[in-house]
Structures are given as structure tokens and as C-alpha cells.
Amino acid sequence: MTFDIGIPLPALLSQLLLGLVNGAFYAMLSLGLAVIFGLLNVINFAHGALFMLGAVLAWAGMEYAGLNYWVMLALSPLLAGALGVLIEKTLLRWIYKLDHIYGLLLTLGITLVIEGVLRSIYGVSGLPYSPPELLQGATDLGFMMLPNYRAWVVVASLVVCIATWYTIEKTKLGAYLRAGTENPKIVEAFGVNVPLMVTLTYGFGVALAAFAGVLAAPVIQVSPLMGQNLIIVVFAVVVIGGMGSIMGSILTGLGLGVIEGLTKVFYPEASSTVVFFIMVIVLLLRPAGLFGKEK
């Protein structure tokens, strides 16, 4: 079956799925970035490196300890989250009172350290990682072949993103986070240990990035540089979506992934720049972002 635009349906749907997969990574990473920026006022450039660290830990778990994908899916975020807590307590807390630029510079430095150390050990060529046996192969849906692992990535990401959104917007814990983002001093005056909440929030954002990294390991080549390519696009996603809304970050990430995927089908030359093109337009027309609130 062929559309009159000349693209066979299975090919179109397959690109759409790839777009959704990328969109899922954009959503998870921009969500973590937005939450961290909201509460800590830090532009966490290290997000890409921590995503990469999650993937490398998954590979290392298999390589050195024979730990399978499912174990690392839980363990890698925990380890990365612990590193995040350490980074916050030893480095980040000194720069909160300063201009945003210092947060960006500090986390850029952290990125270079993490990437540099891993690059010196493993080089820049990829570390092989296959999907778990359970998710290998594809399912025949009739109108297309659905790659099992990629479908899992989209489903797992959506579940995690929705769970995060629900926790932040609908629970008491989320209320503390939202209030703490608005006026941390008053929340502290109510007796809430805001410094602890800040530390744990950063740890959570990092864990989320690492979780995305483990999900990515079988589909994106695991290498110390895999975060670099992604983080720039994620920044653009965050700018487009705006910082104010959790659901906004998720929808924008997914949407831009799909747009990127579709662009690859119809105008492949533009696929790596379409996100930035959209970012420029959004900045001109709606600087706070599509879902953003003017601060």
C-alpha cells in the first residue's frame, strides 16, 4: 500500500516509531532538566553526561559483573542518583546564590570530567550492548513490523514520565516541590527541610537521566560521547517547551521527536536542524516557551 505522497505506510510508521523513541529520550531528559532548573536554578549541562553514564554503567554491569539489562535498569539510576547527591552536596550548593552562568559552567566542567575519564578508559568507539532476550525481534502488526525493543522504550518512558508528572502535580510531596520552587525560604519557615529536598531532587533528575541512558544502550551506540549530541537538542526542547510545565516538557519532547522523525522521511537534509529552527521561531514569538510561564 502506498500513499500518494510516495512513501509506503510501513516505512512511514517505522520512522514515526523511531521519532517517538527519540522523543521519549527528549521527554525524559528535558523533564529532569526542567525540574532541576525550577528548584535549584541550575542549568544542568551535565545531564547529557549523566545519561551517558547510565548507559555505560549498564554496559559495565554486564561486562564486569554479568548483571543483565533488567538489573541495570534499576541499579544504574540508583548509582547515578547517588553520584548526583554527592555532586549536589559537594559542588552545586556553593553556587546557588550566584548567577545562572556559574551553574552552567560548573556542570559543564562536571560533564568534561565524566566524559574525559570514560573516554580515556574506553576510547570513543562504541561499546556493544544488545537488547534483552525478552524484547528482541519484532512483532508483526499486519500494517507494519513493530520492533519490540523500541516499542518497550516508548512505553517505559511514557510510564516514567506520567508517574513523575503525577507525583509532582497531584501529591503532597509534589506540592512541597512546587512550593519550594516558588518560594523556598517560606517553605523552610514552615519547617520543611528544603536543603534536603533540593539534594534529593537533583539526585532524582540524575537518576531519571541515567534510566533513559539504560533504555538507550541497546539502540544508541554506547560511547562516552553519546550524551554530547543529545544534550544540545534537549536544551532546545526545554527552550521550546518552556520551564514552567511538567506536562509541557513531556509533550514537547515527544512532539519534537516525532517532528524530527517525519522530517527525516520527507526532507532528510533538514532533520538534524529542524528542532533548532523551531526553537528560533518559538523564541521570537513566545519567549517563555509553548507551555512556559513568564518568571
Next chain:
Amino acid sequence: MSTNASNVPALEIKDLHAWYGESHILHGVDLTVNRGEVVTLLGRNGAGRTTTMRAIMGLTGARKGSIKVDGKETINLPTHKIAHYGIGYCPEERAIFSSLSCEENLLLPPVLKGSSQGMSEAEIYEMFPNLKERKQSQGTRLSGGEQQMLAVGRILRTGANLLLLDEISEGLAPVIVQALARMILMLKKKGYTVVMVEQNFRFAAPLADRFYVMEHGTIVERFAANELQAKMPVLNELLGV
């Protein structure tokens, strides 16, 4: 509510100095509030009254001196620990959160350690029926009067027995100001200790047991309610009342 059997003051401030960065705002404040009293802090704008409240909560820059809550020293503690000594703080700017609903705002402050819950949610809604009607509204969509009631209501649930109220009558319609006055008398009957910063002299005067007047970051006058009449000329001069 925790009870205090002895005569230890609810709040005892000695020689308190406080800074915002390099600015030296409080120059040795001495203040005592006994359990169950209502004390009003008077003074012109810029006298240091709000800074005194903020200093008690640890929200200023550097502090020096002594602040004892129920006899326990708090001058070196971080803000979130100070609150758990039984203090409920209602800031001048109200600080209602726009990303929370009215109900979420009301329930946000946790019940303080070592206290049982103060007023129940139901009791607070009985006192402020408007808040019940507007439960699901976004916090900042409430009217000024409703936001003020919310700001006070939320600290009554926490089991705090020392209330710091900063300009709660400011900008409110007379009928709401009267409601707040009745609320303070009711709280006093229930044994709460209240420190109020107030510009509105007519609101504060009938409520307070004792008065302190601040100027240039220190206390310049202190007297009891029964001396108020005699002190009117002095107050006229200091406050333009």
C-alpha cells in the same frame, strides 16, 4: 498544643543584631513575650519590625545575640529547625503559592515535631468559610482578604503555639479586619501566644496585652495595655498616630 507549665517566656530576645548582607538593620533588640500574651510591635516603616520577625525565623543574613523560644536557644539554628520549636510565621507578603490550589496551600505546612495537630481542617474552614468554597481554586486567584485568611489559617493547623503575624490587616476591607480581630481574641482564649507587627493602630490597640515601639532597629518604648492612654502623646510623636 504543647503546654508550658513553668514561667519560661514563650519568646525571649536579648541584644539581637541582624544584617542583610552588609546592612546592619537591627542594633540590639530586647524583647520578651510571655506565654498566652498578645504583643504588638509598633513603629514606622523601616524601623526594623519585619526584620525582627524574619530574624526570629532565621531569614535574615547574619545574626548575633540571643533568641530563646520556650527557653531554648535558636540563634544558630537553620530556618527549618527553628520552625519546629512551635512557631507559625505569617509573612508580610503572605506568600500564597500560585502553583498550588487553595486547599494545597492550606495543608502545606506540616504538623510540627513535638506538637499534636493544632486546629483541624474542619475547624479552620468553620472559621474561614470562604476558603472552603474556594478549595480547588488556584491559590493566587483568591481575593486579598481570602489570601490573608489562608496565610493565617495554614499555620493554625501545624500545632504552632507561638504565632508571628506580620501586617495581617494590611490592605483589607474593614469587615475582614474585624473578623481577624475576633480571630485573634479567640486564639488568645485558646492559649496561643501572638506577636503582631501592625501599622493599623486601631486594629492592634484593643488586642494587645503589651506594646513595643521600634525605631532605627532598636526598641525605644515598651508598655502595657493599661498604660496606653498615658503613652498616646509619645506614640503620636513616634508614629504620627
